[in-house]
Amino acid sequence: GQSLEQPSEVTAVEGAIVQINCTYQTSGFYGLSWYQQHDGGAPTFLSYNALDGLEETGRFSSFLSRSDSYGYLLLQELQMKDSASYFCAVRDPFGNTDKLIFGTGTRLQVFP
Amino acid sequence: KAGVTQTPRYLIKTRGQQVTLSCSPISGHRSVSWYQQTPGQGLQFLFEYFSETQRNKGNFPGRFSGRQFSNSRSEMNVSTLELGDSALYLCASSGWDRADARSYNEQFFGPGTRLTVL
Numbered sequence: 001g002q003s004l005e006q007p008s009e010v011t012a013v014e015g016a017i018v019q020i021n022c023t024y025q026t027s028g029f030y031g032l033s034w035y036q037q038h039d040g041g042a043p044t045f046l047s048y049n050a051l052d053g054l055e056e057t058g059r060f061s062s063f064l065s066r067s068d069s070y071g072y073l074l075l076q077e078l079q080m081k082d083s084a085s086y087f088c089a090v091r092d093p094f095g096n097t098d099k100l101i102f103g104t105g106t107r108l109q110v111f112p
Numbered sequence: 113k114a115g116v117t118q119t120p121r122y123l124i125k126t127r128g129q130q131v132t133l134s135c136s137p138i139s140g141h142r143s144v145s146w147y148q149q150t151p152g153q154g155l156q157f158l159f160e161y162f163s164e165t166q167r168n169k170g171n172f173p174g175r176f177s178g179r180q181f182s183n184s185r186s187e188m189n190v191s192t193l194e195l196g197d198s199a200l201y202l203c204a205s206s207g208w209d210r211a212d213a214r215s216y217n218e219q220f221f222g223p224g225t226r227l228t229v230l
Contacts, residue, residue, distance in 0.1 A: 030210075030213060030216070030217060031213055031217055033217050033218065033219075035219070041223075042202060042221040042222060042223050042224055043155070043202070043204075043219070043221045044221070045218045045219065045220070048213070048214045048217050048218060050213045050214070087154065087155060089217075089219070090217075091216065091217055098167070098168070098210075098216075099157070099160075099168045100145055100157055100160060100168065100219070101157065102147075102154055102155040102157065103154065104154045105154040105155070
């Protein structure tokens with residue numbers, strides 16, 4: 001089946017570095033996206049990896065390995081405001097419908 | 113550029129009633145998708161529309177339906193409401209150009225409609 005698995009929860013302290021993993025099982029693949037969602041808010045787009053390797057955007061970086069069906073979001077210099085849920089997502093081209101699939105979500109808690 | 117808007121923001125209904133939620137995408141976006149989110153659950157995909165056609169559908173019963181209008185605005189309807197339908201319903205829009213991979217994959221979400229079924 002089509003699925004994206006993430007750890008349910010990750011905790012860290014301010015200033016630390018945390019990695020949120022995403023392993024996927026889909027019939028096809030365009031690329032991997034990441035979203036952030038604060039409690040009570042809507043998800044917001046963070047990054048997109050179409051190719052293998054690391055994409056850096058400020059304190060956030062995202063990595064993709066197509067051969068391993070694996071990606072991760074790396075958050076550096078953690079701040080309290082980074083406490084949120086993080087979702088990975090793909091469009092699966094199976095059946096030529098490009099179905100949107102979101103991961104199970106990882107809740108990040110940052111402590112002082 | 114205005115973001116995705118959803119109306120209403122909050123809604124209280126009773127079991128057995130039906131409800132219609134509305135979503136206006138970002139200007140120029142022709143794809144609209146809908147999601148259900150409940151506490152402890154991730155984003156459950158409902159359906160996606162492009163150019164007034166349903167392109168994809170998630171694993172929800174037939175009580176959940178939707179449509180898209182020629183101006184790309186979309187509505188979703190839930191009939192015969194059940195207690196378990198209480199959730200945050202999110203709408204998102206995106207471009208629809210496979211040649212522009214980032215635009216094709218980047219979903220812009222609205223604030224959601226919080227539905228409570230009593």
